[in-house]
Amino acid sequence: MSAEKDPQHRPGARNDGGGMDMALRQENADLRGRVEYLESRMNEVTVDNRDLARRLTEVSDESEHLANLYVASHRLHSSLEPAQVTDILCEILVDLVGAAEFGLLLLDDGRKDLSLVRAEGTSNVPAHVAVGQGPIGQAVRDVRAAYNENGAPDLPVAIVPLQIRGHGVGALVIARLLHGRTRLPNVSKELLGLLARHAATALVCSRLYSSRYHGADEGAPGARA
Numbered sequence: 001m002s003a004e005k006d007p008q009h010r011p012g013a014r015n016d017g018g019g020m021d022m023a024l025r026q027e028n029a030d031l032r033g034r035v036e037y038l039e040s041r042m043n044e045v046t047v048d049n050r051d052l053a054r055r056l057t058e059v060s061d062e063s064e065h066l067a068n069l070y071v072a073s074h075r076l077h078s079s080l081e082p083a084q085v086t087d088i089l090c091e092i093l094v095d096l097v098g099a100a101e102f103g104l105l106l107l108d109d110g111r112k113d114l115s116l117v118r119a120e121g122t123s124n125v126p127a128h129v130a131v132g133q134g135p136i137g138q139a140v141r142d143v144r145a146a147y148n149e150n151g152a153p154d155l156p157v158a159i160v161p162l163q164i165r166g167h168g169v170g171a172l173v174i175a176r177l178l179h180g181r182t183r184l185p186n187v188s189k190e191l192l193g194l195l196a197r198h199a200a201t202a203l204v205c206s207r208l209y210s211s212r213y214h215g216a217d218e219g220a221p222g223a224r225a
Helices: 013-076 082-097 134-142 186-212
Strands: 099-107 113-120 128-130 158-164 167-177
Touching (some): 082 113, 082 167, 082 186, 134 158
Antiparallel strands (some): 099 167, 113 128
16 A cells, blocks of 8 residues: 555644544543542532531520520529529539539628538538638639639539629539539530529528518418428
């Protein structure tokens, strides 16, 4: 076969094959670029979905937290009987905070001593504490909550002073938490901060009410001896 009839030897045949190869390589490069772009966008969407799911969880937790705060504050002021207010406070500590062993101390009238008025579990909360003495007395004096973040065995999990207008009138002392936990989450700390204010007001008001009305026959609606 002569060179003139062989298509492979026609002028421009080699160049046409090279042009097709270049076109295919360019098309493959474009496809790879598109695939990489789509993979990048998929990764971004995945991250966005994770962030959205996290935010939804946070919003749900915050809504539940706000509902718990409302229920706790409402219940604390639903009674004027000291025993009932104390019972409600203890239920809140167990159900919403997760306290297993704890004590409630209140400031004695006309003195600077704290007396234990309620203890749950086998906690080692002292029966009497002078204001300014030890971790409990110091927390009440400074009106500042103290949390055992390092898990020191000789300290309570939390000491939360009860306060009225910035003055310490008592303390919630949590010695042990349920389910083996050793630290309080932030949501529980916020709830305890609410209790520090509302519980103090509810307890003091109920004690003042009870001291004035010792029985229903003295004219106090719903009061009892």
